[in-house]
Amino acid sequence: MATVTAKTDGTEPKRAPKLGQINRTKEQVLDATADLLKEIGYRELSIDRVIERSSVARSTIYRHWNNKAELAIEAFDRALGPNPPTANLGSVREDLIATYKRFPKILERSIWGTMLPSIIEASKTDPAFEGLLSNFVNARKENMRELFNRAIDRGEIRKDTNIEWAIDTLSGFFYHRLLMTGEKLNEDGLAEWLADSVLSQIKS
Secondary structure (H helix, E strand, C coil): CEEEECCCCCCCCCEECHHHHHHHHHHHHHHHHHHHHHHHHHHHHHHHHHHHHHHHCHHHHHCCCCCCCHHHHHHHHHHHCCCCCCCCCHHHHHHHHHHHHHHHHHCCCCHHHHHHHHHHHHHHHHHHHCCCHHHHHHHHHHHHHHHHHHHCCCCECCCCHHHHHHHHHHHHHHHHHHHHHHCCCCCHHHHHHHHHHHHHEEEC
16 A cells, blocks of 8 residues: 555645656666766766656655765666576586686677776776775675585585685686777687686685
């Protein structure tokens, strides 16, 4: 049942917005923000431009986000969609190979090339962005942590494995090529080579 605000002046009580309406408005703002990030980047992004693009009131935007930094990172997260699950084939090597063979397909989406550089720049230049990107990345790494923890439980890799090092080594290779060198992300044998290189350091 919708919440009703009490009135004492004889006028009709004002109904609070329904959850579905609130969510649709937030999505409208986030989609507008994502489009602006692609077009003009974080540096030129402003709440005024989001208001103009989304046709959502300033008061509504500030009800959900404190500043453009919070808005930008949430828009990026929404644009990426749900964190894809990792493979679970019963072997850590097969899991890693399957996961990183499809990783290039994920990174080939235009959003990575159009939005990620701007988000990285923001994390280095805007004090309001402090911690937002690292928190975002930390949450996105959770599926890979589960993959390695399964391997530990199966006795395939050492219990003292530094999982963060392993994830950063594997994923970082692809981000380096995507953002720095422009080299191919899907070369034959690459996923196998990366998996074997990391596993050689942590096998039990």
